[in-house]
Amino acid sequence: MEHFRLLHGCTGQTAKLRDDRITGDGSRVLEVVWTGCRTPNAVKLLRVEGGGHNWPSHEPLPAAWREWAGVHNRDIESAEEIWTFLRQLKPDRSSGTCTGHIPCYRHNIRITLGNREHR
DSSP states (O other): OHHHHHHTTOOEEEEEEOOOSSTTSSOEEEEEEEESOSSTTOOEEEEEESOOSSOOOSSOOOHHHHHHHOOOOOSSOHHHHHHHHHTTOOEETTTTEEGGGEEOOSOOOOEEETTEEEO
16 A cells, blocks of 8 residues: 555555444454555555455355355455446546546446446
């Protein structure tokens, strides 16, 4: 995260716990947003505290998987969170930067949410 903080000139950060959709599972999502950046919302971290080794999702996991991977956090939908962050990176083909002067990388990013594909 330090690399991205420096890249975007961020000077501070805020942190807050996200809503605990599934109480009693022992896990929470901490949202850390770096502030004072040249590009607003350019550096953000969602950290699952108390979760196991799996992908946070609203969908439940089979019991056998939970036994192996540990606590499954269902407070966020990872694919939606990633897409919400990435869709702000709209390329400006004339300048080679993305919206907000975020450097565009020349990768073709595809995310599938349900049966819809986003680019």
